[in-house]
Amino acid sequence: MHKKITPKKIIVIGGDGFCGWPTALHLSNLGHRVTIVDNLSRRWIDTQLGANSLTPIATVEDRLTAWTEATGKVIHFECIDAAREFDRLAALLASIRPDTVIHFGEQRAAPYSMKTVTEKRYTVDNNISATHNLLAAVTALGLDPHIVHLGTMGVYGYDDAGLEIPEGYLSVYVPGDDKRIVQRDILYPTNPGSVYHLTKSMDQLLFQFYAKNDLLRITDLHQGIVWGTQTDETRLDERLINRFDYDGDYGTVLNRFLMQAVVGHPLTVHGSGGQTRAFIHIQDTVKCIALAVANPPRPEGRVAILNQMTECHTVRDLAMLIAKLSDARVAFVSNPRNEAAENDLRVSNRTFLDLGLNPITLEAGLLEETRDIAAKYAHRCIPEMIPCVSTWTDRQQPGVVDMGDVA
Amino acid sequence: MHKKITPKKIIVIGGDGFCGWPTALHLSNLGHRVTIVDNLSRRWIDTQLGANSLTPIATVEDRLTAWTEATGKVIHFECIDAAREFDRLAALLASIRPDTVIHFGEQRAAPYSMKTVTEKRYTVDNNISATHNLLAAVTALGLDPHIVHLGTMGVYGYDDAGLEIPEGYLSVYVPGDDKRIVQRDILYPTNPGSVYHLTKSMDQLLFQFYAKNDLLRITDLHQGIVWGTQTDETRLDERLINRFDYDGDYGTVLNRFLMQAVVGHPLTVHGSGGQTRAFIHIQDTVKCIALAVANPPRPEGRVAILNQMTECHTVRDLAMLIAKLSDARVAFVSNPRNEAAENDLRVSNRTFLDLGLNPITLEAGLLEETRDIAAKYAHRCIPEMIPCVSTWTDRQQPGVVDMGDVA
Numbered sequence: 001m002h003k004k005i006t007p008k009k010i011i012v013i014g015g016d017g018f019c020g021w022p023t024a025l026h027l028s029n030l031g032h033r034v035t036i037v038d039n040l041s042r043r044w045i046d047t048q049l050g051a052n053s054l055t056p057i058a059t060v061e062d063r064l065t066a067w068t069e070a071t072g073k074v075i076h077f078e079c080i081d082a083a084r085e086f087d088r089l090a091a092l093l094a095s096i097r098p099d100t101v102i103h104f105g106e107q108r109a110a111p112y113s114m115k116t117v118t119e120k121r122y123t124v125d126n127n128i129s130a131t132h133n134l135l136a137a138v139t140a141l142g143l144d145p146h147i148v149h150l151g152t153m154g155v156y157g158y159d160d161a162g163l164e165i166p167e168g169y170l171s172v173y174v175p176g177d178d179k180r181i182v183q184r185d186i187l188y189p190t191n192p193g194s195v196y197h198l199t200k201s202m203d204q205l206l207f208q209f210y211a212k213n214d215l216l217r218i219t220d221l222h223q224g225i226v227w228g229t230q231t232d233e234t235r236l237d238e239r240l241i242n243r244f245d246y247d248g249d250y251g252t253v254l255n256r257f258l259m260q261a262v263v264g265h266p267l268t269v270h271g272s273g274g275q276t277r278a279f280i281h282i283q284d285t286v287k288c289i290a291l292a293v294a295n296p297p298r299p300e301g302r303v304a305i306l307n308q309m310t311e312c313h314t315v316r317d318l319a320m321l322i323a324k325l326s327d328a329r330v331a332f333v334s335n336p337r338n339e340a341a342e343n344d345l346r347v348s349n350r351t352f353l354d355l356g357l358n359p360i361t362l363e364a365g366l367l368e369e370t371r372d373i374a375a376k377y378a379h380r381c382i383p384e385m386i387p388c389v390s391t392w393t394d395r396q397q398p399g400v401v402d403m404g405d406v407a
Numbered sequence: 408m409h410k411k412i413t414p415k416k417i418i419v420i421g422g423d424g425f426c427g428w429p430t431a432l433h434l435s436n437l438g439h440r441v442t443i444v445d446n447l448s449r450r451w452i453d454t455q456l457g458a459n460s461l462t463p464i465a466t467v468e469d470r471l472t473a474w475t476e477a478t479g480k481v482i483h484f485e486c487i488d489a490a491r492e493f494d495r496l497a498a499l500l501a502s503i504r505p506d507t508v509i510h511f512g513e514q515r516a517a518p519y520s521m522k523t524v525t526e527k528r529y530t531v532d533n534n535i536s537a538t539h540n541l542l543a544a545v546t547a548l549g550l551d552p553h554i555v556h557l558g559t560m561g562v563y564g565y566d567d568a569g570l571e572i573p574e575g576y577l578s579v580y581v582p583g584d585d586k587r588i589v590q591r592d593i594l595y596p597t598n599p600g601s602v603y604h605l606t607k608s609m610d611q612l613l614f615q616f617y618a619k620n621d622l623l624r625i626t627d628l629h630q631g632i633v634w635g636t637q638t639d640e641t642r643l644d645e646r647l648i649n650r651f652d653y654d655g656d657y658g659t660v661l662n663r664f665l666m667q668a669v670v671g672h673p674l675t676v677h678g679s680g681g682q683t684r685a686f687i688h689i690q691d692t693v694k695c696i697a698l699a700v701a702n703p704p705r706p707e708g709r710v711a712i713l714n715q716m717t718e719c720h721t722v723r724d725l726a727m728l729i730a731k732l733s734d735a736r737v738a739f740v741s742n743p744r745n746e747a748a749e750n751d752l753r754v755s756n757r758t759f760l761d762l763g764l765n766p767i768t769l770e771a772g773l774l775e776e777t778r779d780i781a782a783k784y785a786h787r788c789i790p791e792m793i794p795c796v797s798t799w800t801d802r803q804q805p806g807v808v809d810m811g812d813v814a
Contacts, residue, residue: 086528116547117543117544117546117547120539120543121493121536121539121540121543124535124536124539124543124613125532125535125536125539128531128532128535128609129528129531129532132527132528132531132532133528136524136527136528136531137524139524140523140524142801162583162584162587162589163581163583163584163589164584170581171581171582172579172580172581172591172593173579173580173581173588174570174577174578174579174580175578176569176570177569177570177571180569181580182569182570184579184596186579186596187596189591189593189594189596190612191615191619192612192616195616198612198613198616201612202535202609202612202613205597205599205605205608205609205612206531206605206609208598209599209602209605212598213745213799213800214800338620392620393620393621394549
């Protein structure tokens, strides 16, 4: 089924997480030699929040055993904190000398990053140090791996009606001297909406510098909101199942709607629901990353930035779609986020389409997601974890339903 | 002499350093109630490098005693690491409830930030955490101080011939839908030239976010290369004297030229010396900061960015000027930095001129600097500390003179 590939030595930092785990499996399945680096922080945060993955996720050890039993392939695991254990990270890089390093090793929930000053500080310190440690280590070691980083569509901000969002760079015209107009290709001016998104904007500057100064080869993937749970590989054994987050901090909008529908709670739309967002299925995420791994940029001093998303929807339309599928009601609640109430969004994802990506559509995949995940594991749901209680500032209110408002 | 001012409670983070110390004295002299926060890291780095300030700087305790003896005024001091002692920083902010916080608390030498992986990591982790801790703390405490940050001209980069560098924001035109042209005011696209400058670019994004989300009032001062040593206040007593750095890591180009002239060494120009840079005298730095303190921006979600510089020169012209003053020779050596060999530079500093700044010119101040500082304290110079040995990548060579090349 898969084309013949040249096996690469690949390190997946954050390879135990929601995107990292199915990526590691997919790359291993393609024949690459995969080592996961993870400090298991995502599991610890579940414990801290009193939350859980709706799907029962196995220990790393059981996951890796199951993978070998299912496929005969081996994935290695190193429990290393990329932000705080620089020496161990550098020693591993020096020993493996990877062809590719995929960097998912960052705290990735916007609401969690806005929870209190503690989570704000953790998100900044953890994410920036993890990214910079990787860049500084490969530079100091004289290594030349292709670095693939998971960024976010959120760095663009969402107030740019009238412009299609390009892939990372914007062509602008600046009035110069003597009435000349100067054309410049600039990094898209960033407008992050949370401390989490802010760290990905700051990552962009780290990449820009190390690509320019040290000629590192870097691909930054600006990803939309991921939905779906399973991929071809995670379906092979129940111990390989991927996370499904539905809590107010880590659950993305679609998962929380599915969960609310299943437990008979109104779907809680923040504000008017006119926020338009970009989406991608987890199966397409792992395909995109494999495509990025196969197509490293040349060391020309410029980061390759690709938009990793497949379709745009308003939050309101998503709620209506799921309400129709599941006979649920929709409730408009106050928005705990400090963001524009309504926005247009059009995004270029030309590069991945040109490389052959054939996207899974929401319309086609939602029913399976409802039946095989949300309904099947509904007994594991802790309903009080669903509402969004982390607010962006004291001026916002939690997104909790007043049952009088239910439409 | 000074106009009547309303005394403010001011915290100066990094108030023991080269810019911070004369700023603290100047603000105290104006009648403000000043508390210095410093972890004394700059003194520790001297020890680490085996370097020293050419001028004999007193201990913090002796400095503060001398200040009170000279003026009857009191400056308080707290030994706190803003990057690593968040709880102590927050407790101090809660107790003082400052009107203004001036943030100099960052590692500020570009060559030091490029020395080895250890200094790169220290610079990123220290500078980003210090800035973010301050922003997160005042937000969590519900305080509303005006935050004045010392940024750098270096965030702009130096490859922008044909455009005057504006104050922080650039007006650009973007081709939009239906052949419409959309006008945008964007944060100037950043192109930092070292890990140090990179951290100041990243700081800009932290400020942008907290100004937007939490309506913090922030002034970011993009400063040129500072020269000169003494201010009206540091001249009052020898124990108040300011630092004069001349070593290859912390000494800026002008100080190193002065030092080389005094010890009879050729002035070492990196590359062709065609690099054009912006300069400001330390006396004007403290005046600019007092002007910024007196003119906080309104809480409108936008950071006030001011260019804090007064004149531009090429490195070659500086060398020729000092050679003429001191009968020294000039040597062109390899450039340890990864930077453009030649560049134009024109910078807008309209805001400070409009606020009444009357700059000290290099031409007028250099002779005093040579006579009262470089020559007077020449006996304290460690000549082998002068050359620049920190290189930007393995492709660069240290900026060391080959005596055969001396012009």
